[in-house]
Amino acid sequence: MVDVDGSFTLAALEPSEWPRVRWGQLGYGDPLVERSYAASKIPLKELENRAIRLLIGQQCSLPYLVPLAIERLEVDPLLGGTHYEGDLFCAVWRVDPGFWVSEASLWKRVRTLSDEFWRQSKLRPDAVEFLEDRHKEDYAAFLANQRPSVNLDGAQ
16 A cells, blocks of 8 residues: 555656556547546545546556545545445445455455445435445455455455
C-alpha cells in the first residue's frame, strides 16, 4: 500500500502515466478521458467520490485510489459515487484481480468492509432489493478473483 500526502495530485505522483491517458487509446476529446485527466490534476484529499469511482473504474492509479476509497467506505459503506448508493464499492469490487495479489492487506480490508456493507443494506428495506440486484454479481466476482497467494490473514 502506498502512503502519500493528500495534497499531491495523481499527475504529480505518476507523471509518466497521465500523458498516456490524455493522448491514449481513447484519444483526446473523449469525455471519459477528459474527466479522468482533469481529476488527475486535483489533490487526492479534494477528489470527489465520483472522480474516485471513475478513475478506479478505469483501473487508473489503483495504489493511490483504492486506499483512499477504502478510507471513505470505512466511514460510509453505502457511499455513492455517481450513479447509486454503493457504486464506489462496486468500482472497488471490479478492480483487476492482479492488483490484489500484491495488496493482500487491502483485499482483507475490502472483504471486512463488504460484510458491513451487506449488513447495512439489510437495515434499509427500501434499498435491499435494489442493492442486491446491483451489487451481488460484483461482490461474487471480487470473492471469486481471490488469488491463492492472498488469504484473509493478509499473508502472501
